[in-house]
Amino acid sequence: MKGSTAYTSIQKRGLHIGLLPEMAAAVNPTTPIHLDHDLEVFPEAGRRLTVAQYAEHVDDLAARLWAAGVRPDERVVIYKTANADHWMLAAAISRIGGVVVNLSPALDARTVGILIERVGRPTLLTDGTKLDLLADVPLADLTRRVLTSAGDRPGATSLAELAGAPRVKPVVRPIDEAAVITHTSGTTGIPKLVVHTPRTQGIRLVPQWRLLSLMRKKETVAIHVPFVHSRMVAAMSLALLKEYPVLLMRETDPAEVAETFLEHRPALIEALPNSLMEWEHLAEDPRAPFGSVKVFSSTFDAIHPGTMSKLLKASDRRGALFFQIYGQSEVGPAVGRAYFRRSAHKANGRCVGWAMPFGAARVRVVSRDGGRPTEHNPGRIEVAWPGLAKSYFGEQERYDSNRKGEWWGTGDVGYFTRLGCLHLLDREVDMVPGVRSSLEIEDVVLSKLDELTELVVVQGPNSEPVPVVCTVGDRPLDLGRWRAAVADFPQLADPVQLPQAELPRTATLKVQRLELARRFEKQLQERA
Template sequence: MKGSTVYTSIQKRGLHIGLLPEMAAAVNPSTPITLDHDLEVLPEAGRRLTVAQYAEHVDDLAARLWAAGVRPDEHVVIFKTANADHWMLAAAVSRIGGIVVNLSPQLDPETVAVLLKRVGQPTLLTDGAKLDLLASVSLDDLTRRVLSSAGERPGAVTLASLAGSPRVRPVVRPIDEAAVITHTSGTTGIPKLVVHTPRTQGIRLLPQWRLLSLMRKKDTVAIHVPFVHSRMVAAMSLALLREYPVLLMREADPAAVAEQLVTHRPVFIEALPNSLMEWEELADDPRMPFGNVKVFSSTFDAIHPRTMSRLLKASNRRGALFFQIYGQSEVGPAVGRAYFRHSAHKANGRCVGWAMPHGAARVRVVSRDGHKPSEANPGFIEVAWDGLAKTYYGEQDRYDTNRNGDWWRTGDVGYRTRFGCLHMLDREVDMIPGVRSSLEVEDVVLSQLDELSELVVVQGPNAEPVPVICTVDDAPLDLARWRRAVADFPQLADPIQIPQAELPRTATLKVQRLALARRFGEQPRPSA
């Protein structure tokens, strides 16, 4: 069986992550999967697997879940310590017809309780550490049963105790019914539960399948994406079906990342924008950890030109490129564009790309005030295609407010150039009076001040734009250099410097801008 044949089948029948490892093993059973950490649910498995071994482990875990009482159509909430076994467990749930509900390990107990209640008596698949965290939550009232992937706790059945359970036949969910539920970043409150079907998951592979065609050889793909995110479904599916060796990375510390990149020399890196920003310092590492990278890829959030430029210049590969995809959990990949070594530093970071061809998403910009959207008068960005998420679980009315026929309103504002490039200026909720684009300010200033590790412009208590900054190693800010860098933005208030560790972040490392704005609206502002 060839990867292209399997891919064609997925486009017709949908993507079922419970079947994916077995399908990938049929394409090439020896494709290697390497981890930078141990699997908690299967500590004896080691850090180097073949896709055939991976598929065998998923089948084994599916049998254990069935023995625990999990059945088709049942919701299984997976809330556990960050680990690559999360994706294996999700595949195992899917393999027996369950509906996967992925929750970020960064969620607090109160939020988890709200989401468990919204799902309605699910099975909770967790671990000892998270059960300790949930000690104040009445799990008996909120769940049907509690299973532990690692660690014994009263009231929880351990998957280890079910080892050797009889294998069961796969159960395939209907193509247009819920298969995997992920959640939004929660930047504005309790996350929304986004429902993905086999059809929508399969359709979303199309743009990335073509991107991976740039790689002629079967070189290593490094993936550093939250294991709970819908993006992880696409990243793993594409890499395995195209027979690329996979390096699954959990650790984000630059020193640990450098060791993995130097050892495995990936040709393709998929990572969060803020992770890549944190790894910029590795561009100066004499071992050249990015030296073999042909393609950097990122989605989730816009990325600063400075970051792209530094990473591309750290690659030795001819024609190295940075491919940015603009999208969100509800729509998948909407538009994209490539940046190259000699021009990335001059790029307009607000230009997030063009619609991708051949059946990919359509994008439009709709007026907010009756006037034609433009750079000076940005409109609402909307997306339409068959890859849109089906609904928000338990919040259909909330979903419907963003849906207008085929079109989904993303919550971002922007405009299109006469050449068709989509410019995303800000989230609508983050717009600040007198500032055309907070993100644009951040792009420009970061490109001039290498000592800044992060810059976030938020609205202050008097509607003024407040730049919140973090510096490399938390060094004091040079105010004279700052003033020169922001000379074109006189509307900015004085900067506020905080340690980077104090930035409130989502599961995908986005800064929670509203939470940051509230912080400075509720207490005296410290000096820079």
């Protein structure tokens, strides 16, 4: 089976991640998969695998899960320490017809308990560390059984004890039934559980398949996104089907990242915007850890032009580009655009792209007040295509309230330019009175002040726009330089400096703006 044949099969029958490793091994069993950390569930496996070995491990885990009592249609919540074995375990659950429910290891015990209850007595697959964290959650009442991938605990069944279990035949889920459930970032409260089907997952691969065609050679693809995220399904699937060597990364420390890139020399890096911001100073490393990169790719959130420019200039590859995708867990990739070395620094960071060809999503901007959506009167961004998530698990009414026929409301506001570029100005819930776009202010100021590692404009207790800043090494902000940089934004209140570690973030490292605003409101109440 060739990679293109496997891809065509997925478009017809849907994407079943439980079958994907076996399909990829049939295409090329020697395709390498490298890790920057050890697998907890297979600590003896090492950090260098072939796709054939990977498929064998998935089949082994599927047998152990079956021996533990997991059966088709059963929902299995995975909540464990961040590790590349998460995707391997998810594939094993899928392989025996189970429904994977991915929960981020960044979620706290209370939130996990609420989500487990919403799922309705699932099997919980966790590890000793996370099980200790859940000590006050009534798991005996909320779950059908508890399994551990690493670390034995009383009352839980260890997968290690089930080694050597008889292998079982794959079970293929119906194309339009739930297959993988992920969750939203939770920037506004308890995350929503997003239901993906084999059909919707397969459809989302279509526009991205063409993007990867830009890479003519079978060079290494480095993936640094949360292992629990729906984006991981697409990134891993595309790389394996294209027979690209894969580098699965967990570590975030810039020094370790530099060593990893120097060892593996990736041609494509997919990472979170905030991770790329944290790594951008590596562009000054004389060893050129980004020298081999042909394509930088990012989704989840808009990225600042200055970061893109620094990364592209650090590449030694001719025609290097940064491809940004705008989308959500509910919609997949909606629009995208490429940035190039000579022009990235001049790009308007609010222009998130154009509709992608080859059967991708349709996007429209709907008026909020009856007037035509424009730069000064932005409208609501909506998306329509067959790749939309099927529902919110346990919250169908909430899902239905956000969908109008085929159109899904993203919660973002923006407008289209005359050239058809979608400009994203803000999340509607994050809009601040008197500010056209908080994100635009952040782009401009970050481009002027290299000492800033983060800038977030949120609504203060008196509806004023409050800039929250973090600096390199948490050094005190130079107020003179700050005032010069924000001269065009007189509506801003005085800056509030926080240590980087104190910023409330989601699982995908987005800053929780509403939580910051609530903190300021609480501080005002305490002073009163």
